[in-house]
Amino acid sequence: MNASKAKLTFNHDGRTARLTLAAPKANILDRAMMAELEEACDQLDPLTDLRAIVLDAEGPNFSYGASIQEHLPDQIGLALEQLGRLLRRVVGLPAPTIGAVRGQCLGGGFELVLACDLLLAEETAQLGCPEIKLGVFPPAATALLPLRVGANRAAELVLTGASWSGREAAAAGLVTRLAPEGELDTALAAWLEKDFLPRSPAALRHAARALRGGVRRALEENLPELERRYLHELMAEPDATEGIRAYLEKRPARWVRKGKTT
Numbered sequence: 001m002n003a004s005k006a007k008l009t010f011n012h013d014g015r016t017a018r019l020t021l022a023a024p025k026a027n028i029l030d031r032a033m034m035a036e037l038e039e040a041c042d043q044l045d046p047l048t049d050l051r052a053i054v055l056d057a058e059g060p061n062f063s064y065g066a067s068i069q070e071h072l073p074d075q076i077g078l079a080l081e082q083l084g085r086l087l088r089r090v091v092g093l094p095a096p097t098i099g100a101v102r103g104q105c106l107g108g109g110f111e112l113v114l115a116c117d118l119l120l121a122e123e124t125a126q127l128g129c130p131e132i133k134l135g136v137f138p139p140a141a142t143a144l145l146p147l148r149v150g151a152n153r154a155a156e157l158v159l160t161g162a163s164w165s166g167r168e169a170a171a172a173g174l175v176t177r178l179a180p181e182g183e184l185d186t187a188l189a190a191w192l193e194k195d196f197l198p199r200s201p202a203a204l205r206h207a208a209r210a211l212r213g214g215v216r217r218a219l220e221e222n223l224p225e226l227e228r229r230y231l232h233e234l235m236a237e238p239d240a241t242e243g244i245r246a247y248l249e250k251r252p253a254r255w256v257r258k259g260k261t262t
Helices: 031-044 076-091 107-114 130-134 139-149 151-160 166-171 184-195 201-211 213-232 238-248
Strands: 006-011 016-021 052-057 097-101 104-106 118-122 126-128 163-165 177-179
Touching: 006 031, 016 031, 031 076, 052 107, 052 184, 076 107, 076 139, 076 213, 097 107, 097 184, 104 107, 107 126, 107 139, 118 166, 118 184, 126 166, 130 151, 130 238, 139 151, 139 213, 163 166, 166 177, 177 184
Parallel strands: 016 052, 052 097, 097 118, 104 126, 118 177
Antiparallel strands: 006 016, 126 163
16 A cells, blocks of 8 residues: 555646545545645635635545554554544645545545535435444534534434445435445546636635634534543443454454443
8 A cells, every 4th residue: 555645736827726536545544644734724724715724535435444453552543533634634735635536535534525615526425424334423514414414414424334325315405416336536526617717816815714614613512522422431441452453363253242342
């Protein structure tokens, strides 16, 4: 697998920016990748002429998610802190943000696109948060998903670890625009050309920031409590570490029940 990295490019005479996960095929959102994404956000912060900022990925998948290794007890605190900081940076960007998704978009990668204003996905994309299968839960998705799809649909994803296809995510109201398989870039170009490039950058900037109030509050007020629960309550349970180690060791997890292991 290639080293984790991100790329920042500008298109349409500097009117749009693309922030690309560039470690295919998995595009793991580890701490190194998140640091590069934060650095790119630093470069975008002062730019007031942008009409749109696209978050996309190279290769067949948007992202398999966060690094499982970084979910072990000695690393998870730093990883959660960095992801929360990155999501708050995305929500503060100076133009509408569009997550452009093909293939797998899971775990931390899914949480990253949940922070975007709009989502474009191929019909065959798979979006979800499988953390429950590892004996943990996704704090950022737990904070953001109810805002995007309502409490019941959010519970379906978080509690079962299921994934939605792009078409299912659109039906739930999560995905804004659908593209046929293999046509994500074509659909994105057409959307930018029609609805973003002709607009006032000032109007787009202020409208996007006005719309982000609920997401901003979820990240600033709700997420810290969810991270505390994860780090100080969930991680005190044997199952949390067992699920991660079982995954890394490629074996079934042995969950604890009433003092017994199952």
